Amino acid sequence: MRKSLRRSIAGALLALGASSTLPGLVQAAANEQFFPLATYRVGAYASSGIPVWAGMIDYLRYINEVEGGINGVKLVWQECETEWTAEKGIECYERFKNGLNGAPVAVYQPNGAPAAYALADKAAADKIPLITLGYGRTEATDGSVFPYNFPVMLTFYSEASAVVNYIAEREGGFDKLKGKKIATVYHDSAYGRETQGPLALLAEKYGFENLQIPVADPGNEQSAQWRQVRQAKPDWVFLRTWGVSTPVAIKTAARFGFPVDRIIGDIWASSDEDVLPAGDAGKGYLALTPYPGGADFAIHQKIKEHILDQGKSDLKDPKSFGSVYYNSGLVNAAIAVEAIRAGQQKFGQRPLTGDEGRWGLEHLNVDEARLKAIGFAGLMQPLRLSCPDHEGGGAAKVQQWDGARWKLLTDWVQADRQTLRPLIEAKSAAYAKEKGITARDCRAEQ
Amino acid sequence: MSILSHSLPAAHDSAPVELLRRRLPWVLLALLAVAFGLVPWLGDDYWLNAILIPFLVLSLAGLGLNLLTGYTGQTSVGAAGFMAVGAFATYGLLLRVPGLPLPLALAGGGLIAAGVGFVFGIPSNRIKGFYLMVTTLAAQFFLEWVFTKFPWFYNYASSGTISAPRLEVFGHDLHSPTGRYLLTLSCVVLLTWVAVNLVRSQIGRNWMAIRDMDTAAAVIGIPVDRYKRLAFAVSSFYLGVAGALWAFAYLGTASAGSFDINRSFQILFIIIIGGMGSIAGNFVGAAFISLLPLLLNYAGQNLLGGNVDAGQLQNLQKIIFGVLIIWFLIKEPEGLIRLLTHLRERLARWPLRF
Secondary structure, three states: OHHHHHHHHHHHHHHHHHHHHOOOOOOOOOOEEEEEEEEOOOOOOHHHHHHHHHHHHHHHHHHHHOOOOEOOEEEEEEEEEOOOOHHHHHHHHHHHOOOEOOEOEOOEOOOOHHHHHHHHHHHHHHOOOEEOOOOOOHHHHOOOOOOOEEOOOOOHHHHHHHHHHHHHHHHOOHHHHOOOEEEEEEEOOHHHHOOHHHHHHHHHHHOOEEEEEEEOOOOOOOHHHHHHHHHHOOOEEEEEOOOOHHHHHHHHHHHOOOOHHHEEEOHHHOOHHHHHHHHHHHOOOEEEEOOOOOOOOHHHHHHHHHHHOOOOOOOOOHHHOOOHHHHHHHHHHHHHHHHHHHHHHHHOOOOOOHHHHHHHHHOOEEOHHHHHHHOOEOOEOOEEOOOOOOOOOOEEEEEEEOOOOEEEOOOOEEOOHHHHHHHHHHHHHHHHHHHOOOOOOHHHHO | OHHHHHHOOOOOOOOOOOOOOOOOOHHHHHHHHHHHHHHHHHOOHHHHHHHHHHHHHHHHHHHHHHHHHHHOOOOOOOHHHHHHHHHHHHHHHHHHOOOOOHHHHHHHHHHHHHHHHHHHHHHHHOOOHHHHHHHHHHHHHHHHHHHHHOHHHHOOOOOOOEEOOOOEEOOEEOOOHHHHHHHHHHHHHHHHHHHHHHHHOHHHHHHHHHHHOHHHHHHOOOOHHHHHHHHHHHHHHHHHHHHHHHHHHHHOEEOHHHHOHHHHHHHHHHHHHHOOOOHHHHHHHHHHHHHHHHHHHHHHHHHHEOOEOHHHHHHHHHHHHHHHHHHHHHHOOOOHHHHHHHHHHHHHHOOOOO
């Protein structure tokens, strides 16, 4: 009896293995564009990820069911679990890069810094463009050296500059920055260190004092750091933490009596999940974001009507509708969709390949009128990409937590990208030299 | 005289115990022929990049740790730290020594890792068991910190990542998946061959004597401290080469975060599940740890994909994977390799039973 049971289990496992290697039963569809979703629903960052995937999937569903696809080209998607790691991210990428049942991949979103770094060279070899919104290599802004990397909208450099510009606005002008103290409390990792270069440059330019205070990973205990903040008495604190270290920072700041409305969180410290655990201490906290929270944008009305109210949403918790992470999913998906649309204008209304997707991204021009048409006015900044500029926007809004939701304080605060460009070009030139890459001539790309 | 000669053993024309003549390991040779000849032709990018390369590198890392933990009995949870040393050292050598060929850079990275391993092995003179494990834990965190803290190690890149400057051997570009696979396979085969001979040599036997009882080993004249440190160094050499391959042949880019404590545990699990004190066990364990989740993933995707919530499905796979680990360890605490050996012996006697 036991033996036969064991045998049948073994048989079932074998059959499973065999069936999994067979090609899928769905036949290749000629007019479909594959949209790979490298997601993380388990692991340490799952709680931030889940609303993002819901935003993406809801928008793709909306495009398919309400707009009939992108100019008639339907989107198909499949998920692959990355656990926010590089190796699973590579596995997913390799699984997806050749498309799904004949539907090709036009753009790929690695959704995770480790995977984005690991895939940079592979994607360039396979001619598949990577979109990394708010993370990834800053120097990839220089598209002549990184043709297939798109750190769109807001790199860490622009983020630093936008913060300084916002502070100048609050202080009453750039001349008032002289002698002010801006402390950066940062997660001591590659991500946290990225803003040191641009802040040093801006401090020199405007004459403010630049303090850098590291928090070791994971940042569960920050008394030492905030004691240091209290001693230095900075005018502003730029908070570049991530994950658990953000609510801990807000609570510890309150304990040491540093005013919370003088702390500006960065893009990865700007979600509902970052402030909710801090409770009352978070009331008044400022944060910088390229995709503000809120469910009152035009696209939300449409998605609510056609997807949410029809019970077709991927969202488990309806309260997350309009949260910062949900909106980031919408913006991410919209950029990909608009890039494919741009590519279709040149290559025809058909599914695009990766190289055609790159062309579409490099000729992407989402202006105010277009944002209005797709319902993203106010939620997304105008975005214009080109061969030498893979970032485009470079602006963020500042939002304030009122204890229950985010309130927008400003319109788009533009970064001073001209000042920082030489830093980026020096880094990309160093990368090109290290790798032996000859930069492409962007004038020939028009 | 005659009495004496009577008690002496009779002279033999041939030795009473004939040493087993070494047969050619046909199975192994066939496997190698397939791995070197057929796989690069047949395998597509997915198989090479996502399955075979990580499997081989993890096997090599398991082998490195097994020399220390399985053969010498020194538990270590700092494996990934030494991998990081290998990766960053190889990167530094390739970057700062112009014209250094890749094999030498890999060996150099391994040697630097061996040096670091030797230093962190010094406490093993005085402390044992769990206490030694804690010092290796310290090594893990210290090394991870060093490679984040000092930008010199990653050539002042803003993102703190390193990527292979050039992958070429004797003028052949190894950037293609096939090239990287062959590079990895060659390293793994060579180092495995060395390891097999090493554990059969006097060094290996001394290590095993120390593992089984270090007081007894000292009594029969084995310099215990020296051999422990040697084990740390050799193990770190293997881990260093594995780390460099992990960074450059597999990931392409790596940072200190690629070699965190989770990687150390993963390698420790590989040798526990595969089999401590076994060379082949590392390969079995690495296959189990790296390939089984993929198989589960495909099975889940094909059987339930679309009908079950995607998050639940992922968690379900984790649960099944965990249950399988527990089940195998209960069935055979000495690792999968012992299970396979039993199976082979049974098959050899089939249809008779034990």
